[in-house]
Amino acid sequence: MKFTMERDAALRALTLATRTIERRNTVPILGHVLITAHKSRVSLAATNMDRWMTIEIGGASTLKTGTTTADAANMLAFVRATAAGTQIEVELTGEKLVMRAGRARATLLTLPAADFPAMKPEEVSTEILVAGDALARAIGQVAHAQSDEQTRYYLNGIFIHDRAGKLGLVATDGHRLGLAIVEPSKPLPENLPGIILPRQSVPELLRIATEAKQDELTLEISETRLQVAHTDVEFSTRLVDGTFPDYDRVIPRDNECRFNAGRVALAGAVARCATLASDGTSAVRMQIHKASAELSRKVEGEGEISDEIDIQVNGQPSFTGFNCSYMTAALDALACPDVDVEFTTGGPIVLRRSTDPKDGELQIVMAMRVV
Known part of the structure; x- marks a missing residue:
């Protein structure tokens, strides 16, 4: 040779x-x-x-x-x-x-x-055709919410499935959840099996999808693997052998408190409160008033910090608490000018782009108890 x-x-x-x-x-x-x-x-x-x-x-x-x-x-x-x-x-x-x-x-x-070990051939049972940039965008929106907990191994990845005729991507670690939706290039096959892409394989699929840009990618699904190829690269990964939980059950409906805010303004207030986070909990309190949101954080023995931004309130004024790093990642994933935020005190906080429908893409951050 x-x-x-x-x-x-x-x-x-x-x-x-x-x-x-x-x-x-x-x-x-x-x-x-x-x-x-x-x-x-x-x-x-x-x-x-x-x-x-x-x-x-x-x-x-x-x-x-x-x-x-x-x-x-x-x-x-x-x-x-x-x-x-x-x-x-x-x-x-x-x-x-x-x-x-x-x-x-x-x-x-x-x-x-x-x-050198050869990959055992498997018959392809399903093919999904999707634009590379659309898939990359969706992966980027949910990857931050993947779990790395070994006992619940079925959460260590991204769940890819049929969601009302579109391709749904979901990840959650039990404390946060990201849902993204992709319009496939051709109708999804009937009885599309839901698959869990393992966490370790997510960066490679994201890289391939990003490099593909607007080119169409064919995701080939067999009994235990997902395969994809683009130009000079062929990639295959074993899938997680497990059942992803019914995530729809944790999406709250009819929340009492709802408001619209500038995403950058809200993210900035969260970041400023996070500067006082040495106790390890990163818990931020958010109080919703008639036309503003007050974010604050207290650390015993160190002090407190607060910030306030203007918002448009559509529901009942209320308060909640959240992990500031989880909220920052959720806001970054949405990447839009304005966000709709809703919650019921003590319940999960739901974030959507203001332009998205209620049954569309979203981010969820579980509430934390705060003083």
Whole structure:
């Protein structure tokens, strides 16, 4: 096997590959990439047995076909250390992989390509067609609410499902919830199974969707996996084997207190109250008056801080409390000029864009007891 590759293209491919590989593993082959020099292209494959990725190295030129494996971290370190624009020659000599860049040379030990774990084929049962930028936007809105609690593993990811004929994405950790909705490029299949995309795979799907921009992506769903491909990257991930809870039950209706506020103004007031947060609870009290919202925070032994913003109240004046970091993330996810906020004292706080329908996208922050 022998081929040449351009440094920047190789750097991108190896960086993507190493993101799939676990940093610590006890199986040496799982720290390697599978390198395949085809007649017309060169590709890398990486896996941690839960996620698989194949990347084509753009602009690589094959001189002799073949396949082998090499340590991904060592390859990446050598490529990263070379100058931009450098041509790198890679050649398999016996059981060693030789990389040359100018007068620099690295010789890496290899493992048999036959030892590299192959992804077991599964029949695709469902396909979803969606624009990349729409999917990226939705993932960005809900990713902050994912759980990392091991006992409720089914919350460690994003629930993707059919919501009234549109693609719904939901994440929650029990303290907050994000719901985003995507219009699919073609009608969703009947009896679309709800799937839970694992937390570890969310950044990669988000990256692929972001790079796709307005291109359409096909999400292929099989019994245990989700697969997606775009240009030079193919990505597959094992799904969470569990049942996502009925999140509709925690969305409160008919809240007593409702108001409209400028998102930036409200986020700014929350951020100022968060500056006094050394007790670890980050609890902020929000008192709703006839035409304003007063946010305040007290920390025993340190002092207190407060701020007030103008709002338009549509319901009963009331008060509530919330975790300021959760509220900040929810407001950031909405990314709009004005937000509608509603709650009943002691109940969850619901935030929506002012332009969104009541059954559309939302953020929920659970209430906290405050003094």
